[in-house]
Amino acid sequence: MRYFAELRYNGESYCGWQRQNDAPTVQQTIEKALSTLLREDITTVGAGRTDTGVNAAYYVLHFDTTEPLPDCNWLVSKLNALLPPDIAFFSVQAVSDEAHARFDAVEREYRYRIELHKNPFVRSSWYYHAPLDVEQMNRAAALLLNYEDFTSFAKLNSNNKTNICHITKAEWRRENDTLWFTIRANRFLRNMVRSIVGTLVDVGRGRYTPDDFERIVAARDLSLSSGGAPAQGLFLWDVTYPDTIFVRKAK
Numbered sequence: 001m002r003y004f005a006e007l008r009y010n011g012e013s014y015c016g017w018q019r020q021n022d023a024p025t026v027q028q029t030i031e032k033a034l035s036t037l038l039r040e041d042i043t044t045v046g047a048g049r050t051d052t053g054v055n056a057a058y059y060v061l062h063f064d065t066t067e068p069l070p071d072c073n074w075l076v077s078k079l080n081a082l083l084p085p086d087i088a089f090f091s092v093q094a095v096s097d098e099a100h101a102r103f104d105a106v107e108r109e110y111r112y113r114i115e116l117h118k119n120p121f122v123r124s125s126w127y128y129h130a131p132l133d134v135e136q137m138n139r140a141a142a143l144l145l146n147y148e149d150f151t152s153f154a155k156l157n158s159n160n161k162t163n164i165c166h167i168t169k170a171e172w173r174r175e176n177d178t179l180w181f182t183i184r185a186n187r188f189l190r191n192m193v194r195s196i197v198g199t200l201v202d203v204g205r206g207r208y209t210p211d212d213f214e215r216i217v218a219a220r221d222l223s224l225s226s227g228g229a230p231a232q233g234l235f236l237w238d239v240t241y242p243d244t245i246f247v248r249k250a251k
Contacts (some may be wrong), residue, residue: 001069002097006090006250007059010124012232013086017050026087027048030061033082037075040066042156047239048108051191053231055124057111058250059157061250062101068094068209077165090250104245107168107186109238112229114201123180126233131205132228134172134179139168139208140213144196151220153195164188170198182237194228202226 007030009233015023027044034042038040040156047060069075070094079089113125144167151163170186181197197233198217207226216224241248 002062002067002095002099003065003069003072003092004060004062004095004099004101005092006248007056007061007087008090009059010055010121011052011054011056011135013084015052015103016054017048017056018045026056031077033079035065035111037066037078037082038069038096045101047105048188048236050234051189051194051231051237053235054236055232056236056239059236060241060246062095062099062107064097072135081141086146093246093249095246099245104241105239107184107238108236108238109169109182109184109240110180110188111183111237112193112197113233113235114181116179117177117178124232124235126230128179128201130205132179133206134174134204136210137172137200137204138209140177140200140208141172141183143210143214143217144170144183146214147217149220150192150217151188152159152191152216152225153192153199153224154222155191156222161169164214165189165192166212167220170196184238190227194231194234195204195222195225195236197229198226202227 009026014026016027019025019028031042031044042063044061044063076089077090093214115122115125118127148164150165154163165185165187167185171182173180203213
């Protein structure tokens with residue numbers, strides 16, 4: 001039987017989503033808990049890979065069991081009791097055996113958080129003290145929708161078959177002392193969002209104009225973009241599936 005699970009996690013203590021032999025990851029932490037509770041070896045498949053320190057406000061994975069689960073709510077409760085405080089499950093739902101948490105996702109949304117004033121109670125953000133021109137940053141961000149090849153923001157040696165992504169939204173919004181960048185696309189390249197954010201911040205501080213930013217995108221040259229923004233400010237925010245595959249329960 002195949003099941004989809006909805007969860008969230010704080011990535012601060014993990015070396016990303018994907019299991020590694022010599023470092024703690026979100027995937028192996030969850031697989032250990034599932035295997036303990038279900039008394040069989042469980043392997044999970046996630047909606048995507050998040051890098052070291054990156055968070056997921058919403059995440060979806062799938063796993064298979066040899067026998068149907070008698071009570072999905074019981075499993076959610078037990079997982080939340082067994083897992084560390086930085087990983088929390090919302091739901092577990094039975095799906096078709098052909099449903100796939102990664103390949104059936106049609107759109108993903110990331111958000112990046114910048115704090116404009118130092119806040120000791122907010123750790124999952126980038127504290128940026130210099131003034132930023134949000135209007136110029138939004139002008140530049142809107143240009144992303146005109147392009148499909150994002151080689152200028154793709155990490156080298158990532159073994160991507162293609163650097164083509166279809167972005168449907170890219171915008172900055174200010175809420176009091178917090179800046180949020182929201183970007184939606186069918187797929188993202190490794191380190192892409194952090195690289196885009198770092199370059200857009202350079203627009204905001206006057207290093208680049210929106211026209212400069214567009215030339216960086218069009219050049220398809222990673223050496224022209226800025227360094228990536230810190231990992232702790234980045235959140236995987238949403239993953240969308242066709243209703244025929246999976247219906248979201250988490251709010």
